[in-house]
Amino acid sequence: MSGSIDSRKAAILRAVVDEYVKGAEPVGSSHVARVAGMQVSPATIRNEMNVLEHEGYLVQPHTSAGRIPTDKGYRYYVDTFVDETQNSDVMQFKSVEEFFTKAHGALAEMFSDTSRLLTKLTNYAAVVTGPSPETSLIRSIQLVSLDPKRVLLLMVDSKGAVEKKTLDLASEASESDLESASNFLTKKLRGVPLGSLGDADSSSGDLQFDQLCTLSLDALKELKGEAESVYIEGASKVASAFDAVDTVRSVLATLEQHFLVVSLIRDVLSKGQKVAIGSELGIEPLAECSVVVSPYIVEGEKVGSIGLVGPTRMNYPKVLAAVNLVSTGLGKRLSEG
Amino acid sequence: MSGSIDSRKAAILRAVVDEYVKGAEPVGSSHVARVAGMQVSPATIRNEMNVLEHEGYLVQPHTSAGRIPTDKGYRYYVDTFVDETQNSDVMQFKSVEEFFTKAHGALAEMFSDTSRLLTKLTNYAAVVTGPSPETSLIRSIQLVSLDPKRVLLLMVDSKGAVEKKTLDLASEASESDLESASNFLTKKLRGVPLGSLGDADSSSGDLQFDQLCTLSLDALKELKGEAESVYIEGASKVASAFDAVDTVRSVLATLEQHFLVVSLIRDVLSKGQKVAIGSELGIEPLAECSVVVSPYIVEGEKVGSIGLVGPTRMNYPKVLAAVNLVSTGLGKRLSEG
DNA sequence: CCTTAGCACTCTATTCTATCGAGTGCCAAC
DNA sequence: GTTGGCACTCGATAGAATAGAGTGCTAAGG
Numbered sequence: 001m002s003g004s005i006d007s008r009k010a011a012i013l014r015a016v017v018d019e020y021v022k023g024a025e026p027v028g029s030s031h032v033a034r035v036a037g038m039q040v041s042p043a044t045i046r047n048e049m050n051v052l053e054h055e056g057y058l059v060q061p062h063t064s065a066g067r068i069p070t071d072k073g074y075r076y077y078v079d080t081f082v083d084e085t086q087n088s089d090v091m092q093f094k095s096v097e098e099f100f101t102k103a104h105g106a107l108a109e110m111f112s113d114t115s116r117l118l119t120k121l122t123n124y125a126a127v128v129t130g131p132s133p134e135t136s137l138i139r140s141i142q143l144v145s146l147d148p149k150r151v152l153l154l155m156v157d158s159k160g161a162v163e164k165k166t167l168d169l170a171s172e173a174s175e176s177d178l179e180s181a182s183n184f185l186t187k188k189l190r191g192v193p194l195g196s197l198g199d200a201d202s203s204s205g206d207l208q209f210d211q212l213c214t215l216s217l218d219a220l221k222e223l224k225g226e227a228e229s230v231y232i233e234g235a236s237k238v239a240s241a242f243d244a245v246d247t248v249r250s251v252l253a254t255l256e257q258h259f260l261v262v263s264l265i266r267d268v269l270s271k272g273q274k275v276a277i278g279s280e281l282g283i284e285p286l287a288e289c290s291v292v293v294s295p296y297i298v299e300g301e302k303v304g305s306i307g308l309v310g311p312t313r314m315n316y317p318k319v320l321a322a323v324n325l326v327s328t329g330l331g332k333r334l335s336e337g
Numbered sequence: 338m339s340g341s342i343d344s345r346k347a348a349i350l351r352a353v354v355d356e357y358v359k360g361a362e363p364v365g366s367s368h369v370a371r372v373a374g375m376q377v378s379p380a381t382i383r384n385e386m387n388v389l390e391h392e393g394y395l396v397q398p399h400t401s402a403g404r405i406p407t408d409k410g411y412r413y414y415v416d417t418f419v420d421e422t423q424n425s426d427v428m429q430f431k432s433v434e435e436f437f438t439k440a441h442g443a444l445a446e447m448f449s450d451t452s453r454l455l456t457k458l459t460n461y462a463a464v465v466t467g468p469s470p471e472t473s474l475i476r477s478i479q480l481v482s483l484d485p486k487r488v489l490l491l492m493v494d495s496k497g498a499v500e501k502k503t504l505d506l507a508s509e510a511s512e513s514d515l516e517s518a519s520n521f522l523t524k525k526l527r528g529v530p531l532g533s534l535g536d537a538d539s540s541s542g543d544l545q546f547d548q549l550c551t552l553s554l555d556a557l558k559e560l561k562g563e564a565e566s567v568y569i570e571g572a573s574k575v576a577s578a579f580d581a582v583d584t585v586r587s588v589l590a591t592l593e594q595h596f597l598v599v600s601l602i603r604d605v606l607s608k609g610q611k612v613a614i615g616s617e618l619g620i621e622p623l624a625e626c627s628v629v630v631s632p633y634i635v636e637g638e639k640v641g642s643i644g645l646v647g648p649t650r651m652n653y654p655k656v657l658a659a660v661n662l663v664s665t666g667l668g669k670r671l672s673e674g
Numbered sequence: 675c676c677t678t679a680g681c682a683c684t685c686t687a688t689t690c691t692a693t694c695g696a697g698t699g700c701c702a703a704c
Numbered sequence: 705g706t707t708g709g710c711a712c713t714c715g716a717t718a719g720a721a722t723a724g725a726g727t728g729c730t731a732a733g734g
């Protein structure tokens with residue numbers, strides 16, 4: 001396995017990817033010769049392309065057609081030619097800026113709007129995962145009576161997000177019970193991360209009061225384990241990206257399984273990657289898809305991520321730029337509060 | 338315009354719809370003769386079908402093919418043969434029952450789970466609209482400090498739903514200000530429908546307190562106007578329902594415009610209908626779709642609706658049964674609290 | 675007058691063949 | 705190592721022939 005790619009082979013591979021992304025058709029040696037601006041004949045390029053095929057970077061759909069990149073080819077392209085730090089498209093930059101200065105509203109809306117922004121920028125399906133509840137700090141606890149034996153627990157966290165849970169009481173609680181328990185819990189738990197809640201330690205002797213506190217604590221612990229929020233937009237873009245209706249269906253069906261998408265994104269990020277291509281995803285129905293992700297950072301911490309799912313044949317530089325732009329924009333916006 | 342449909346023509350139309358829904362292929366006279374169990378020859382049926390075509394209930398895709406129903410044909414079928422009150426499919430019934438006895442969690446999850454249930458039952462895209470905030474009664478108001486000049490307003494309504502809004506203060510407010518304002522507002526507004534909030538009438542003289550009350554009231558008024566929540570699931574089912582990828586794309590793109598879907602459903606319901614077929618929808622990209630809707634009733638009041646979007650060529654009896662089943666199930670479940 | 679068998683007709687879908695052309699691999703020459 | 709030349713492969717396109725489903729019409733029968 002030589003695998004050595006000299007600069008000319010690299011240039012050829014690059015041209016094939018660029019042109020195939022642009023034209024959606026296998027690209028042949030003369031096409032490369034014309035477009036890549038290199039001073040060699042198509043025959044020479046043919047030889048090189050032959051080698052690239054044997055090394056697994058290109059394939060021919062059938063004997064007498066041009067080549068298209070393999071997943072490995074795309075991988076080389078992304079690793080070698082895509083400069084993350086660069087964003088050529090000024091329009092894109094401006095519209096993202098504008099979006100985030102105008103953005104407002106609750107967290108949930110923020111996320112779903114961001115997801116919509118991303119899908120609009122790239123024309124692929126976009127995913128935004130909300131901050132996992134584990135990392136947020138408790139800011140305030142409120143207990144609100146629903147009916148005599150049921151109480152709604154409201155928890156506001158340090159980011160202004162609200163989580164709620166219904167408590168079923170063993171015995172009735174008065175308004176004043178609720179109020180004192182609310183105050184006590186808020187005082188006691190303010191600033192505590194949801195992830196590190198201990199057991200109830202105090203017993204005041206007041207049964208009603210203790211019941212409320214215990215139940216609340218249990219509810220809070222449950223909250224932290226709850227599925228993190230996911231916002232997926234742009235299903236229609238999937239239908240535009242593939243022309244086999246079967247592919248569309250299976251990709252959409254996969255995207256509907258939110259937990260799958262979330263763990264997919266998590267996997268990619270945990271490897272320190274921003275891009276996962278086709279078979280690298282390890283999910284059969286997404287074999288023709290690539291995923292581009294980026295965490296967003298609020299107050300120095302990676303609290304969530306954004307990503308998007310498109311065909312392997314995508315414009316990686318543009319898409320990566322968009323994802324990076326949106327993730328930093330979102331991070332900044334959320335850091336402001 | 339005679340338009341008269343005698344019982345034999347009706348039986349033929351019915352057979353055509355049934356068979357076309359089942360087989361997705363134009364159905365011919367002999368097919369009808371065989372399946373409809375009527376004692377006439379194909380030739381007779383041909384004559385009748387010819388009339389039905391001239392009256393606009395059937396069409397031929399091309400000369401020398403069987404017939405398929407027009408929107409008008411489906412309409413007649415639904416109005417004449419579909420008995421809403423009847424649900425033949427026991428399995429369906431059981432699984433819906435089971436779902437609603439096991440269902441729990443916040444309203445939002447309830448709705449999205451219901452949407453998923455419906456999409457699973459019918460294999461079409463499902464829509465659930467949450468209760469419009471206008472009709473709900475205020476149960477409790479809480480003000481929570483985010484930072485010195487920003488306050489989070491929490492409103493719990495009579496159904497246990499929580500709405501939130503951030504207030505920007507002109508000047509800082511203390512914790513005790515917040516607490517007294519919370520108490521005052523809760524006492525004052527408990528039981529008031531969000532839709533009928535008046536102006537602030539009291540001025541206590543305490544500037545800080547008055548500011549909080551005014552801002553809160555404004556925020557609450559804004560809340561009532563906010564878009565009602567919509568839960569749409571089953572995009573992948575759209576890809577299964579049509580085999581032209583263009584159709585899939587345009588239908589999906591339309592479904593992504595939630596406000597459009599909501600007003601569509603509202604329109605249908607406001608005409609007292611439960612089914613709208615193809616061109617009746619008045620939305621060009623949905624020309625090949627039908628919509629089946631039903632409101633759900635909580636404590637005697639229609640607070641929201643569920644619906645689903647599939648191809649005009651759908652199994653109306655089954656789908657209507659499913660929608661009715663789920664809507665009554667959801668209504669009951671929400672009435673219990 | 676309604677029904678029906680018979681039949682000619684139409685049009686799609688399928689198959690087959692022929693042709694075209696893009697692109698390749700290889701070879702021999704530079 | 706590079707390149708022009710060339711035979712070859714194979715998909716895509718078009719045209720012709722065929723098969724079959726289903727119709728509309730007509731004329732005969734109840």
